Amino acid sequence: MTLEKEILKEFEDVVGLGNIDDGEVITNVYAYNWCTEIFNYMEGKEPIPFSSVPKAVVLPSTTEEVQKLIKLCNKYGIKFKAQSTGLGPWNQPSTDNCIIFDMRRMNKIVKIDEKNLYAVIEPYVSGAQLQVEVMKYGLNCHMPGAGPQVSPLASSTSMNGPGFTSPSTGYSARNVLAVEWVLPDGTIMKLGSYGLKNNPDWYHGDGPGPSLRGIMRGYSGTKSGLGIFTKVAVKLFPFPCNCDYDVKGYSPNYEFIIPKFMKLYIMDCGNFKKLETAILRVEEEEISFMCSYLCNYAVMAIFSNSTESLLDKVALGRMQAPLVILIAARTKREFDYKQKVMDFLLKKLNLKNIIGTLYTPDPIFYAEALRSNLGLHGFLATGSMQSAEGGADTALVCLRSAAMNTPLKKKYIKKGVIVNDFGEGAWMSSYESGHYFHLEALTFFDQADKSSITGMADYMGKSFQLDLIKHLGAPFFVEGNRMHDLFGPHMSNYHIWLRKIKESFDPNNISDSGFYISPQNK
Amino acid sequence: MNDQEYNQMIQRCLRCSICKWIPQVQIKSQKYASICPSIDMFNFHAYSAGGRITIALALEMGRLKPSKELMEVVYKCTECGGCAIACKFLNTLEPLEIIVKLREKLVSLGYGPMPKQAQYIESIKKNNNPYNEPHEKRMEWLPKDIKIDPKAKTLYFVGCTSSYRRKEIAIATARVMNAANYPFKILTNDEFCCGSPILRTGDRKSFIDQVNKNLDNIEKEEIETVVFSCAGCYDTFKIDYASEREYNFKVLHTTQLFNDLIESSKLELNREVPYKVTYHDPCHLGRNSELYEEWDGDELQMMPLVSINIPEKPKRCGKYGIYEAPRKLLEKIPGLNFIEMERNREYAYCCGAGGGVKSAFPEFALKTAKTRIEEAEDTGAEIISSACPFCSTNLKDGIDDKGSNLRFYDISELILLSLGSQDKFSKKLSVEVT
Numbered sequence: 001m002t003l004e005k006e007i008l009k010e011f012e013d014v015v016g017l018g019n020i021d022d023g024e025v026i027t028n029v030y031a032y033n034w035c036t037e038i039f040n041y042m043e044g045k046e047p048i049p050f051s052s053v054p055k056a057v058v059l060p061s062t063t064e065e066v067q068k069l070i071k072l073c074n075k076y077g078i079k080f081k082a083q084s085t086g087l088g089p090w091n092q093p094s095t096d097n098c099i100i101f102d103m104r105r106m107n108k109i110v111k112i113d114e115k116n117l118y119a120v121i122e123p124y125v126s127g128a129q130l131q132v133e134v135m136k137y138g139l140n141c142h143m144p145g146a147g148p149q150v151s152p153l154a155s156s157t158s159m160n161g162p163g164f165t166s167p168s169t170g171y172s173a174r175n176v177l178a179v180e181w182v183l184p185d186g187t188i189m190k191l192g193s194y195g196l197k198n199n200p201d202w203y204h205g206d207g208p209g210p211s212l213r214g215i216m217r218g219y220s221g222t223k224s225g226l227g228i229f230t231k232v233a234v235k236l237f238p239f240p241c242n243c244d245y246d247v248k249g250y251s252p253n254y255e256f257i258i259p260k261f262m263k264l265y266i267m268d269c270g271n272f273k274k275l276e277t278a279i280l281r282v283e284e285e286e287i288s289f290m291c292s293y294l295c296n297y298a299v300m301a302i303f304s305n306s307t308e309s310l311l312d313k314v315a316l317g318r319m320q321a322p323l324v325i326l327i328a329a330r331t332k333r334e335f336d337y338k339q340k341v342m343d344f345l346l347k348k349l350n351l352k353n354i355i356g357t358l359y360t361p362d363p364i365f366y367a368e369a370l371r372s373n374l375g376l377h378g379f380l381a382t383g384s385m386q387s388a389e390g391g392a393d394t395a396l397v398c399l400r401s402a403a404m405n406t407p408l409k410k411k412y413i414k415k416g417v418i419v420n421d422f423g424e425g426a427w428m429s430s431y432e433s434g435h436y437f438h439l440e441a442l443t444f445f446d447q448a449d450k451s452s453i454t455g456m457a458d459y460m461g462k463s464f465q466l467d468l469i470k471h472l473g474a475p476f477f478v479e480g481n482r483m484h485d486l487f488g489p490h491m492s493n494y495h496i497w498l499r500k501i502k503e504s505f506d507p508n509n510i511s512d513s514g515f516y517i518s519p520q521n522k
Numbered sequence: 523m524n525d526q527e528y529n530q531m532i533q534r535c536l537r538c539s540i541c542k543w544i545p546q547v548q549i550k551s552q553k554y555a556s557i558c559p560s561i562d563m564f565n566f567h568a569y570s571a572g573g574r575i576t577i578a579l580a581l582e583m584g585r586l587k588p589s590k591e592l593m594e595v596v597y598k599c600t601e602c603g604g605c606a607i608a609c610k611f612l613n614t615l616e617p618l619e620i621i622v623k624l625r626e627k628l629v630s631l632g633y634g635p636m637p638k639q640a641q642y643i644e645s646i647k648k649n650n651n652p653y654n655e656p657h658e659k660r661m662e663w664l665p666k667d668i669k670i671d672p673k674a675k676t677l678y679f680v681g682c683t684s685s686y687r688r689k690e691i692a693i694a695t696a697r698v699m700n701a702a703n704y705p706f707k708i709l710t711n712d713e714f715c716c717g718s719p720i721l722r723t724g725d726r727k728s729f730i731d732q733v734n735k736n737l738d739n740i741e742k743e744e745i746e747t748v749v750f751s752c753a754g755c756y757d758t759f760k761i762d763y764a765s766e767r768e769y770n771f772k773v774l775h776t777t778q779l780f781n782d783l784i785e786s787s788k789l790e791l792n793r794e795v796p797y798k799v800t801y802h803d804p805c806h807l808g809r810n811s812e813l814y815e816e817w818d819g820d821e822l823q824m825m826p827l828v829s830i831n832i833p834e835k836p837k838r839c840g841k842y843g844i845y846e847a848p849r850k851l852l853e854k855i856p857g858l859n860f861i862e863m864e865r866n867r868e869y870a871y872c873c874g875a876g877g878g879v880k881s882a883f884p885e886f887a888l889k890t891a892k893t894r895i896e897e898a899e900d901t902g903a904e905i906i907s908s909a910c911p912f913c914s915t916n917l918k919d920g921i922d923d924k925g926s927n928l929r930f931y932d933i934s935e936l937i938l939l940s941l942g943s944q945d946k947f948s949k950k951l952s953v954e955v956t
Contacts, residue, residue, distance in 0.1 A: 028576070029573045034537050049579075377612060
């Protein structure tokens, strides 16, 4: 379904020649994404990695262009869906009456305020790009587990964004300050201190007046279901150690000199009860740069760059409840203090660090940890991975959720449709020094094997039901009508409120709601 | 890559966009984080390796049919292989090989190469060079005072670009070998295009004709070593000829040979070349010249869905390209101050000319060259050097179009300059440089 020539011309007049394409090749490419086959199957469609094909793809370069394009979408009743770096099914249109806004040309770091610890970015600045520029000021930014190649703007406005450094850098949803937001009707909204009449600036996300941050993104973001974010301020943090970062050698065996004040700990807690005690105690001390529970399989993966090297790490695979902690410091005094605390806690909790004894990682691991590249190792075994369930809660509830899911997962492992991780595949990270936690039940499947795809989708569906029956909260990926209607009635009927928000902000239902919620009147 | 591997791999792109950037752990600035000239120029995701893998999948699934639109997207790629280096840091896909095979499939379906590329190929078939020049003029670059030894066991394969377009590189190469009293011969009129322009644009059948023509002629000559000043010819012989037909001679790039000659004291670099110089790694000399290691192992299924290769299948990540030889050479030149560009070695940014882009999409080639020139300028260098006549042409075009103060010299020219030779060509070069 292509655009009528006259309509295409109107769009082209906004962005200029070469910045809109309605050809079948370009549009079909934008219909493809990772895990789309899973979501298709869950929606009762064929399990193929292609979604609906958009009518066209447009490349705006300014907020004003975005505004004009959205107004045209309203004028002609065509839905729009924005994407930046574009990883994941959430970027896909839910209907072929849709135009994709690829935000690639909006790629500026607008401002780095090193004194007030924030940076203002456009949609197509990648995490790695932002990080390397703020490192020049001795600073760091948060990056989601998806990796340094994804957009911090997309993560902070429209997703959730937990990452390996969440204990020290929070998570994307909590790092967003002021935003510039083009609403579904084309109105430009400035939230937070950027909306002030006098001296607007980006340092604060709330007010003036009531904060709209909850409406803007809520728990898991609207995935472009409520307009398009064109600029955002994100929090910055001190870089955890010195910034003399220099990777030498050749891919994939890069060499790296481990910063002087950095130390990795991996302890086998033996069981979830002890793990919970240990992780809460360590986080109470606010000393970790990274602090995660990783199932044994995931621990093997973060130190590997091939399936062969992954399966070679048997010593790591024997652990029951591994706790991975990375401490880093900028001064010897700070480092000594952190080590002293760790020594004390290890002794008190009767835990042993296996690093340097049972296992010594290659130095590149530390470089990847600093550049938030560890999540991508999850794709090594089969080429694809998805989180079946999980969410944000206390350590106790998160671990209970993982434990309760294990027997279910084992059934699917027995069927041979997902990889055998002993049913325990999960990653749990502390948020903000243990104030609460994030858990994802990582599951490895084969995207080129139909029975694996459908098996994985069935397992995810059953996991959601289990979450409901066992009162484990909403899963990480609670999105789209089906999921909101499933969980809403059990959670204060939030879905009714969400629909009201959608209806108020998007009266013409133009902002594609495939991964958000459709308005009440639909 | 066989059909089975191709069909498996095209189903496995994560659409993670890693292929658009240099390896994530190597990113040093926002400005020079990108690796893919195609996505940098055209912006739509289809113009990335991930996009082209999706096109390959859509074609196999019957969602897309071959078309002119599809052909353009597939051919607007320099085949520089930067995507493959970035992807293979962790993944096991072969984005470059998929693109090469996709082009071959399109050619077999009558959709490729691009019209301009087809003209070049016709010229290769007719004139043995892509530039529509008469074959008999191939030797016109050769000055009378160059010593050629008909009994030499080393052959200098000059290549079309140095023979017809960048003669100064051929002359400098020959003079340096003469200065070292290193005996070499040339094929004279029996040298034909190596076939790289045909292969890169998807016509493997015609490429094999070139392989056979050149190897037949070389093998007549009892040659032990073939030396190349062209990175494209070097890569094509080393990697692509070897995959089509066995041969019994050693291949060397001039940067390797010159290093050997200096280290064995056969060449002495005396004269100062007091300039700040940066070096551009040609894709064909760097990452793409890494040999495919033979693997004769077994795939073992460890558990449902997880297989491993025993022994581990070697990943071709660009590590064994020729990177150090040119750098060592530059560092040996007295007075020369060598400065590295941010994107270098296996993640160097392409000059923009390869994969048939220079002929079919000259604006794209030029824009890419200007991006690379800007990166060279940002180092503070006065001279950008490289080791490939095709990169030389495009980078010079970039310098001219940008109005840059940078100057381009092939590494052989800088070596010749440092030898302090007094022949006419060397004096002219000396005047030009200074």
